[in-house]
Amino acid sequence: MQDINLWPLEGLDPLKRQSLLTRTEADLSLYLDQVKPIIEKVKKEGDQALLEFTQKFDGASLNLDTIQVTEQEFLDAETEVNDETLDAIKYASQNIRQYHEAQKPQEMVMQEVRSGSYVGEKYLAIPSVACYVPRGKGSFPSVLMMNAIPAVVAGVEQVVILTPPGPDGRVDAATLVAAKENGINQVYKCGGAQAVAAVAYGTNTLPKCSKIVGPGSPWMIAAKQHLAHLIDPGIPAGPSESIVFADDTVDGALAAMDLLIEAEHGPDSSAYLVTTSSRVAQEAISAIPQHWLSMSELRVEYSKTVLTGPMGGIVLADNIEQAFEFINDYAPEHLQILSQDAWKYLGKIRNAGEVLLGQHSPSTLGNFVLGCNAVLPTSGAAATVSPLSVMDFMKFMSVAYVTQCGYPEMAKHAKVLATYEGFDAHANAVSDKRKSLIK
Structure with a gap:
């Protein structure tokens, strides 16, 4: 050796x-070429392509009725997981939830920057997210908890899980128990580049999602790069x-x-x-x-x-x-x-x-x-990127309000800058003409 x-x-x-x-994934050129036909096939054929790739890459035979985990499969999983593992899942879930609840911002934050002039932010959850749980090198209920719990805490309306099935066509039992423990019942049996494509485009079975998070193989990462114009690829987690x-x-x-x-x-x-x-x-x-x-x-x-x-x-x-x-x-x-x-x-x-x-x-x-959170930036991205957090599942809108008494000072300085930059409509909107139009 x-x-x-x-x-x-x-x-x-x-x-x-x-x-x-x-x-490993520093040079994705080889993978970028290899995932192109996978992405195109999913785009054109949807669920049928997923069934074909699941057979090819995971050795599992599925049909249109078994791509999504059924309620019976959730129930079966509960009987397969021993009490010790169940206790550990609950213990971890509680700690992860507590940590991320402390991250969640107030719904609205405002400050008075000048007398009568207010600016701030209103925070909202993103509408949907796909959480990827890898399977090729083991079973990872912890990855599900790390990805999904902050999304649930943030208030994301639709949280779905993507995970490759085993050759028997089943999802890891502890992963299903972790999903159920955290209120998630949409779990889909697909992985790799094809899973990314499925939630980027949407299929008859899988919903189109706003974002995808979670670690994966270079093929999965390459697919996220290809499809970043359709779905937010989240932090780099290779x-x-x-x-x-x-x-x-x-x-x-x-x-x-x-x-x-x-x-x-x-x-x-x-x-x-x-x-x-x-x-x-x-x-x-x-x-x-x-x-x-x-x-x-x-x-x-x-x-x-x-x-x-x-x-x-x-x-x-x-x-x-x-x-x-x-x-x-x-x-x-x-x-x-x-x-x-x-x-x-x-x-x-x-x-x-x-x-x-x-x-x-x-x-x-x-x-x-x-x-x-153990979903962390890889490949040197930690120089500028933070760990997965509640804020990865939220956005904020700037909110501003200027009162009648606060307006004159703001308008005076804004008009000077608008005039300097040559924006006539901007300048007109804060000129004396405004006074005559306000009721």
């Missing part, structure tokens, strides 16, 4: 350093990625354990341990094979591929400044800070989807139960 990568930053070739910042920073106050075996959290998602994930400590680096390298002994063969394979490939491993920095320069350039989806004094590093972080501080805050908690 190839050794786990160890990348010393000092003296690293600039091109090689840049390559460490690359993610394959999982993380950086674990560990200073010299922690055990390298702990850093290794947390490094594997996002690395096990799939061979297209990205995961780095960044440290200034050679001891931590060597302890981590030694501990990783021991951690693999308690993981399934599939998850070991995925994480080995990541940590020995071009998008993972251990990054050794000469000093703290160099370490955080790399971290900020990378702008990770997940950033975990392992230290006995983790808070002292928070001020050094500019770019990250989420920051988990301390030895008791592994990404596992953030991914499932803490409440903060």
Whole structure:
């Protein structure tokens, strides 16, 4: 087996350093070409195309009556999920709901900018959203909760779930239970580029939606790019990625354990341990094979591929400044800070989807139960994009009101600027002519 990568930053070739910042979906050119015929077929043939692609890509035989999950399937799912899992779903749902309810703005906010002149915002939910829950590498009820709960809290009228079925034509039982727990009963058995096309155009079975959110494969991301003129593609959320920073106050075996959290998602994930400590680096390298002994063969394979490939491993920095320069350039989806004094590093972080501080805050908690949203910007988008939130499912309208006493001062200055810019109608609308027309 190839050794786990160890990348010393000092003296690293600039091109090689840049390559460490690359993610799987950074170049979508191949996928963009491949999804075009899928999109066109769904546009022309609707549900029939979905049935064909579900058979081809998911190995599931569906018909027009089974594309949407039935009430009986919801009932069956409840009997398949054990009490422990049900309790965990309810626990996570409560925390996620509480976190996002605190984000929801007041319906109307106004301020008086000048005497008698008021400006503000009125907040409204968007009309519809499709929440994508991937299936290819596992079953993810947590993804449903992270995507759908803030939409429900925001007040979106129509929240639908898109998720690929298994070969048996069924949706993961825990995912259905999570949907029902949060008041969602529209779940559709389709995935990939075809699912994006279906809600972008609408079919006889699937509704046309205003927005689509959720992580997915490069094919799904490419389809969102193609169809961004028809449906809001949401934040960029591609394959999982993380950086674990560990200073010299922690055990390298702990850093290794947390490094594997996002690395096990799939061979297209990205995961780095960044440290200034050679001891931590060597302890981590030694501990990783021991951690693999308690993981399934599939998850070991995925994480080995990541940590020995071009998008993972251990990054050794000469000093703290160099370490955080790399971290900020990378702008990770997940950033975990392992230290006995983790808070002292928070001020050094500019770019990250989420920051988990301390030895008791592994990404596992953030991914499932803490409440903060685990649908996070990937591929460096965390430099300018925030995690999924209630505001992703809301918009606001500017609202303004000027009273009779507030008008003269506003009109005087507005007329000067309108005249300077050559807009005659603008100037006329705030001239003395207005007084004679107001009743």
